[in-house]
Amino acid sequence: MAPQPGPPRARIAFSDSAAKQLEHITSEAEIHALGRALVVVSVDPDVGEPIPGDTAGPQLRQYTDDIEHVRVLYFVTPLRTVVVVAYLEV
Structure with a gap:
């Protein structure tokens, strides 16, 4: 019997500032590290912790991967697209 597929992953998009950060990543x-963090967030967009702040727009969240030592700042749109705002090394 074939395993049942899980829920669909969220689509990942990058803000302009995050896209500029990506241009400067050169090491494998x-x-x-970034790929691992993005997979986790795409599988479960609610995995990150909410960042307190203005509630007028989408809730900014942060996901920290303690193994790879990275932090991703992002928000989730109403259509469940994850928009990455920044990628930071911890």
């Missing part, structure tokens, strides 16, 4: 270790 950094690419791997």
